[in-house]
Amino acid sequence: MVKEMDEREEIKRIIAQNRLRDKIFWILGLLFTVVGFVVLFVLLLDLFMDGLPRLKWSFFVSYPSRFPEKAGILSAWVGTALLMVVTALVAIPLGIAAGIYLEEYGRKNFITHLIEINMSNLAGVPSIIYGLLALGLFVYFFRFGESILTGGLTLGLLILPYVVIATRESIRSIPNSIREASYALGSTKWQTIRHHVLPYSLGGILTGIIIGLSRAIGETAPIITVGALTFIAFLPSSPISTSFPFLSFKWLFDPFTAMPVQMFNWISRPQKEFHLNAAACGIVLLIMTLLMNGLAIYLRYRFRKRIRW
Amino acid sequence: MKKPISRRFKALLIGLSFCATLIILGSFTGSFAQEKIVRIDGSSTVYPITEAVAEEFQKFKKGSVRVTVGISGTGGGFKKFCRGETDISNASRPIVKKEIEACKQAGVEYIELPVAYDGMAVVVNPKNNWVSYMTVAQLKMIWEPEAQGKIKRWNQVNPNWPNYPLNLYGAGVDSGTFDYFTEAIVGKARASRGDYTASEDDNVLVQGVAGDPYALGYFGYAYYAENKDKLKIVPIDNGKGPVAPSEKTIMDGTYQPLSRPIFIYVNKKSAERPEVREFVEFYLRNASRLVKQVKYIPLPEKAYKLAEERFAKRKTGTVFGGEPKTGIKVEDLLRLEERK
Numbered sequence: 001m002v003k004e005m006d007e008r009e010e011i012k013r014i015i016a017q018n019r020l021r022d023k024i025f026w027i028l029g030l031l032f033t034v035v036g037f038v039v040l041f042v043l044l045l046d047l048f049m050d051g052l053p054r055l056k057w058s059f060f061v062s063y064p065s066r067f068p069e070k071a072g073i074l075s076a077w078v079g080t081a082l083l084m085v086v087t088a089l090v091a092i093p094l095g096i097a098a099g100i101y102l103e104e105y106g107r108k109n110f111i112t113h114l115i116e117i118n119m120s121n122l123a124g125v126p127s128i129i130y131g132l133l134a135l136g137l138f139v140y141f142f143r144f145g146e147s148i149l150t151g152g153l154t155l156g157l158l159i160l161p162y163v164v165i166a167t168r169e170s171i172r173s174i175p176n177s178i179r180e181a182s183y184a185l186g187s188t189k190w191q192t193i194r195h196h197v198l199p200y201s202l203g204g205i206l207t208g209i210i211i212g213l214s215r216a217i218g219e220t221a222p223i224i225t226v227g228a229l230t231f232i233a234f235l236p237s238s239p240i241s242t243s244f245p246f247l248s249f250k251w252l253f254d255p256f257t258a259m260p261v262q263m264f265n266w267i268s269r270p271q272k273e274f275h276l277n278a279a280a281c282g283i284v285l286l287i288m289t290l291l292m293n294g295l296a297i298y299l300r301y302r303f304r305k306r307i308r309w
Numbered sequence: 310m311k312k313p314i315s316r317r318f319k320a321l322l323i324g325l326s327f328c329a330t331l332i333i334l335g336s337f338t339g340s341f342a343q344e345k346i347v348r349i350d351g352s353s354t355v356y357p358i359t360e361a362v363a364e365e366f367q368k369f370k371k372g373s374v375r376v377t378v379g380i381s382g383t384g385g386g387f388k389k390f391c392r393g394e395t396d397i398s399n400a401s402r403p404i405v406k407k408e409i410e411a412c413k414q415a416g417v418e419y420i421e422l423p424v425a426y427d428g429m430a431v432v433v434n435p436k437n438n439w440v441s442y443m444t445v446a447q448l449k450m451i452w453e454p455e456a457q458g459k460i461k462r463w464n465q466v467n468p469n470w471p472n473y474p475l476n477l478y479g480a481g482v483d484s485g486t487f488d489y490f491t492e493a494i495v496g497k498a499r500a501s502r503g504d505y506t507a508s509e510d511d512n513v514l515v516q517g518v519a520g521d522p523y524a525l526g527y528f529g530y531a532y533y534a535e536n537k538d539k540l541k542i543v544p545i546d547n548g549k550g551p552v553a554p555s556e557k558t559i560m561d562g563t564y565q566p567l568s569r570p571i572f573i574y575v576n577k578k579s580a581e582r583p584e585v586r587e588f589v590e591f592y593l594r595n596a597s598r599l600v601k602q603v604k605y606i607p608l609p610e611k612a613y614k615l616a617e618e619r620f621a622k623r624k625t626g627t628v629f630g631g632e633p634k635t636g637i638k639v640e641d642l643l644r645l646e647e648r649k
Contacts, residue, residue, distance in 0.1 A: 066361040066603050146394075224381070227389075229350075231360045231378035233367050255348075255377050265380060268510050269357070270535040270604065275512075 047286075051279030059280060063233035064262065068273030071266075073281055075232045079148070079256040080217060080288070082236060086152020086252070087216050091159050092209055096198075098160075099167025099205075104193055123161040130158045131225030139226055146227025148236060149252040154222050159212030166208020170201035203300040210296035214289050220260040230265045232257045259285045345584040350379035351386025351399030354485055354529065355571050357603040358425055359399055362592045365599065369591065374584045383485050384408075387574075391417050396579035397589070400572045401427065401485040406631035418577040418625040422589070422616045424596050426606040428530035428559040429490060429567040431543040436522040439463065439470045442544040442551030445494060445566065451477070451525070453495045457502035463523070477505035478517045478526030484509050490527055493566040515540065527567075530554050531604045559606045570608070577625055593617045 062072025106112045134154035144150045174197055182192040236251035259281055266278035349359055356378060363376040381389065383400045390398035391412040404412075404421070412419060431448065433440050447466050450456060463470040480486035482499070492498040508514055511528040518526040519539035533540055533554070544551035547565045558564035573592065579585045593616050597607040607613075 063364075064360065065364055066357060066599075227379065229377045229379040230356065231363055231376070233364065234372070234375050265353075265356070268353070268512065270511070270529070270531040272535065 047279050047282050050276050051281070051283045054276050054280035055283060059277075060284075064231050064257075068266075068271060068277055071274075071277055073259065073262060073284065075235060075257050076259045076262040076281070077284065077288075078235055079228075079232075080259045080285075082148050082251065082256070083151050083155060083223070083258055084213060084217060084292075086148060087155040087159065088209070088213060090153055090156030091163050091212060094156070095160050095163025095209075095212075096167050096205060099164045099171065100193060100198070102164070103168045103171040104189065104197065119161050119164055123165060126221075127158055127219050128221040128225065130154055131222030133157070134222065134226050145253060146229075146255060147253045148256045150226045151223045151228060151256060151258070152252075154226050155216040155219060158219065158222060159216050162212035162215070163205070163208050166211070167201070167205050170204025170208075171197055173204065174200050199303065199306075202303045206296050206300050206303075210293055213292055217289055217292070218260055218285065220258075220264055223258055224261060227255075228261050229255055229257050230261055259288075344375065345373065345582075346375040346377065347397065347585050347588050348377055348395045349397040349399060349573075350381050350389050350395045351397075352383040352401040352485060352571070353380040354383075354401040354427055355399035355424070355573065356380050358571075358596070358600055358605055359397075359573065359592075361599040361603050362588075362595060365595060366588055366591050370587075374588070376588065382483070387411070390419070390574060390576065391415050393417055393576065393578075396576050396582075396585050398574040400574055402489060402569070403572065403629035404574065404627050404631065409627065409631050419627075420575045420577060420580065420620055420623060420625055421627050422573050422575065422593065422620060423570040423608060423612060424573055424592065424616075425571050425600045425608060426559050427569055427571050428554045428564060428606065429486060429493075429527055429569075430530045430533035430540075430554050431525070431527045431545060431567070432518055432533055432540040433526075433543055434518055434520075434522045434524050435539070435541045437524075437541060440541075440543055442546055444546040445548075448494045448545070449496070451475070452479070452491070452501055454500050454502055457504050473523050476521050476524045477502075478514045478521075478524055478528075479505050479507055480511075480514075480528060481507040481509040486511075486527075486529060489569055490567070530559065530568075530606075534604060556606050560609065568606075571605075575620070577623060580620075580623065589620055590617070593620065 058070075059072045060077065061074050062070060063074055064076075065071040102112060102115065131154060134150060134157065138144045138150040138153050139146060144153070178196050178200070179192055182196050187195070232255060236254035236256065237248060239248055239251055263278045263281045263285070266274040266281065269275070347363075349363070359378050363378055367374065367376055378399075379386075383402055386395070386398040386400065387404060387408040388411070389395045391408060392415055398419075404419070431443065451460055451466060460466065461475055462472055463475050464472045466475070479501070480490060482501075487501070488498050491501045495501060506514070506517055508517075511532040514526050514528045515532050515536050518524040519536065525543075533542060542553050544553040545564070545567060546552075549563075552558050552564050554564045554567070559568045562568070573589075575585070575589055580589065593613050596613055597610065600607040608616075
């Protein structure tokens with residue numbers, strides 16, 4: 001009887017102890033989450049308090065200037081937008097095609113394994129390395145000059161691993177029964193990919209693309225290496241021309257600047273007013289990134305809705 | 310089911326080839342178009358001045374000439390300059406031997422033009438009430454490589470100073486400020502102790518010194534001028550009594566050795582193009598007004614006149630002989646200018 005009591009006491013004690021541990025972990029987890037949130041919140045608050053007063057229409061349509069209150073980000077946001085277009089055009093087709101090949105066509109052997117390991121490692125390579133590679137390859141070897149094309153190709157290369165990895169992951173998550181059903185109906189491999197594999201995995205691929213582009217938009221080091229400028233008071237030439245062939249690609253070869261470069265320049269100036277400009281520039285960059293993410297979420301939602309398994 | 314796919318595929322192919330043709334056509338027309346553009350790159354210290362001139366010049370030319378300015382640093386700028394990729398290079402120090410060689414090999418001749426003065430400020434926290442000035446020897450004692458791990462308290466530098474820790478803040482090794490400070494104080498460029506808070510961004514150093522009562526730091530004069538309320542300046546004694554940096558003392562050369570001239574280098578071949586020639590002339594003519602506006606210290610009027618003459622005569626080469634030099638006074642600079 002006494003022994004039984006002792007055992008019950010013992011069990012109760014263990015349960016109480018574990019409950020306590022559970023509670024401690026719960027509190028710790030909450031604490032760390034809150035720390036993360038508070039830090040982010042304070043940072044954002046600080047950024048917005050500094051930058052918001054500068055966010056006027058003139059800020060978006062003015063060129064850089066020595067007078068902080070007259071300076072704007074016209075050449076910077078146009079440059080960043082064009083860079084992102086080129087980056088997306090480079091990274092998306094290449095990345096998706098490579099992902100499909102590796103996952104669907106490529107035989108699983110030593111070489112694909114090697115490529116796979118390389119891909120995951122490339123995603124972690126410091127961005128300045130890509131800048132140096134691009135300087136040698138695009139600027140000197142291909143002679144694209146210090147242009148939007150070079151910048152876009154560099155950033156495209158930088159985010160290629162993200163797109164490839166995301167494509168492979170999401171293709172892998174599609175059940176094999178879908179493919180088998182498609183083959184059973186007599187489709188070829190390409191038809192299966194085109195009508196089933198690709199549409200069903202598009203959500204995951206889009207996420208990868210957006211993670212990549214969000215990284216690319218904030219990169220400073222590689223585009224400075226390939227020759228992004230700081231003061232530039234004109235826009236790249238217009239993509240639409242009045243004479244044949246009505247579309248001009250001259251802008252690809254124009255010099256450029258980008259938002260992070262402008263921010264970096266302003267934040268390192270001695271005058272406080274320039275720091276406010278940098279904060280305002282940061283807000284715009286943040287909003288651009290959020291818009292891109294929003295678009296991705298919307299597209300993913302649309303694609304998911306269409307899929308009925 | 311099969312038909313629409315192949316049709317779509319065909320449309321895609323046609324579209325792609327159409328785009329490719331357009332790109333090729335577009336790039337051809339692009340390479341034919343001639344444009345008036347002045348390409349400038351180099352030091353971030355000189356950048357604010359060149360930015361101001363570029364801004365005014367474009368306004369003056371009503372947008373018919375395009376000017377671009379980058380910030381690759383003095384060294385990075387010279388690399389591009391000596392490959393002939395830029396017309397003008399901003400430099401916070403005279404060109405050095407290695408770069409002279411590179412330019413010579415590529416057949417790039419250059420005209421060296423001083424455009425302004427840049428000072429360096431040695432500062433302490435406003436709570437520091439024991440330092441009223443410092444000698445160059447004391448600064449050397451603190452910053453030389455041998456001091457690493459040894460000179461850690463204020464009273465080790467001067468026994469009259471209190472026994473407080475000495476916390477150091479200085480330029481990062483990638484900045485021209487670091488090169489110049491070590492050359493001027495330690496006597497050898499890039500020789501410095503390593504155990505101090507280093508940053509390429511002078512604003513970080515300002516924050517550091519402003520928040521640390523035992524701090525000693527150095528950075529560009531403009532950063533001190535913008536934060537006078539948060540910092541205390543240390544006058545420097547170079548054997549002729551302590552002198553604090555100010556617009557006056559830097560300009561007349563009494564603040565030594567921590568003030569230096571900064572330059573632009575013009576490619577001689579580019580200078581034949583009217584837009585580059587006009588830009589440089591505009592630069593020298595308006596420098597003293599614009600330099601003041603961006604909070605740098607202008608050279609005396611006479612120096613700009615001499616620089617204009619030098620440019621008009623297209624005098625190439627450097628007056629510094631490729632060696633790092635410090636403590637250059639305006640008088641010396643002018644004499645060097647005249648002798649050439």
